[in-house]
Amino acid sequence: MAAMQQQQQQQQQLPTMMLTTYSDGVTEFTCDLFREVSAGKASNSVISPYSVSAALMLSMLGTEGMSKVQIMEALRLSDVPTGNIHEEYRKLHTELNTSGNDVLNIANKIFSKEGLKLKAEYRDNSKLYYGSEMELLNFGGDPEGSRKKINDWVEAQTNNKIQDLIPAGSINALSLIILANAIYFKGSWETKFPTAATAKRQFNVSGTETMDVDMMSAEEQNIPFGWFSKYECTAVELPYEGRNRSMVIVLPNSVEGLSNIEDKLSLAMINEILKGMQRMELEVALPKFKIEAKFDLKGVLAKLGICDVFSPENADLSGMFDSPPADAHISDVVHKAFVEVNEEGTEAAAATGIMIRALSLPQQFVADRPFLFFIRDVTSGTVLFIGKFVRPT
DSSP: OHHHHHHHHHHHTOOOOOOOSHHHHHHHHHHHHHHHHHTTOOSOEEEOHHHHHHHHHHHHTTOOHHHHHHHHHHTTOTTSOOSOHHHHHHHHHHHHHHOOSSEEEEEEEEEEETTOOBOHHHHHHHHHHHOOEEEEEOTTTOHHHHHHHHHHHHHHHTTTOSOOOSOTTOOOTTOOEEEEEEEEEEEEBSSOOOGGGOEEEEEESSSSOEEEEEEEEEEEEEEEEEEETTTTEEEEEEEBTTSSEEEEEEEESSTTOHHHHHHHOSHHHHHHHHHHOEEEEEEEEEEOEEEEEEEEOHHHHHHTTOOGGGOTTTOOOTTTBSSOOTTOOEEEEEEEEEEEEOSSEEEEEEEEEEEEOOOOOOSEEEOOSOEEEEEEETTTOOEEEEEEEOSOO
């Protein structure tokens, strides 16, 4: 106990962390974005900030001036010491797509209006850094057919988990480009939860409301666990087979404590939790759950400082077009995400479309109250998905 308390005191004295890698920037953006989409909402939620950041990076490749600066700043990449931020994305993308015993697929694609003249440099660099193929579509003559082709691509990349990303009526003759990112993950727990052990147990939605939930449980596992008085929470890390990816569950000490954790969410907090955990034998109980969510991120990104690219008057997409069409700007940013957690493991998917137009150490860890979770790549530290479970459905 004394050793744990001393460790916590040392953690509380850690200074604010400096961004040192591209992955750090993505993680800070993850925290910023999740706070914005989750703030004040007492509902289950999941989002893939990595997918959103990838689509924004592909957009930024074609921007100049303040449009580029604002995206860089929102993605927390302005201070990352690197000569070519797009090359840093390529390296991380390659690493994520090639490592692990699980399934992790990440793909980018550009859908362009037939006859639109894109800069050769933009086409070449989008393929070089983002592996992004280009498909020409008849947005004006066949908007619904074009929408179906884009949505079919997203469905194929996400094992049919993300459907109808681009909503009906969103493509017309004024549509110029749609930039799409899709991410799909499927991992089996290193130590699976026995199906026979799953049983109905009480989940405390709030201080005054409880609901029954299918609670999975596994006998003692040697897994990372930590108790963090600074954040008034405990945390465990559950590895997937191969240990290249894991799910971290951050459980507040009190039923009403999740909002406090969300308010403090940051790169420093995530790193303190990850570094502060120690392996110990622990019984884990976790609800089975499935969450689906969709977001219109235009307003959210504007709150994070990305404004000019959404303005017909101020957007600078001169890095994308030979002769930028008048009033060319990003009209919409749509995102859908899915996650399912069961005895075998986790399946998660997400897609983003950017449309351009003219306590004491316990022997149990029981997640029986609202909690935060994130799925991360262990090697790079990149957070692939983040969400919260607050109410059984």
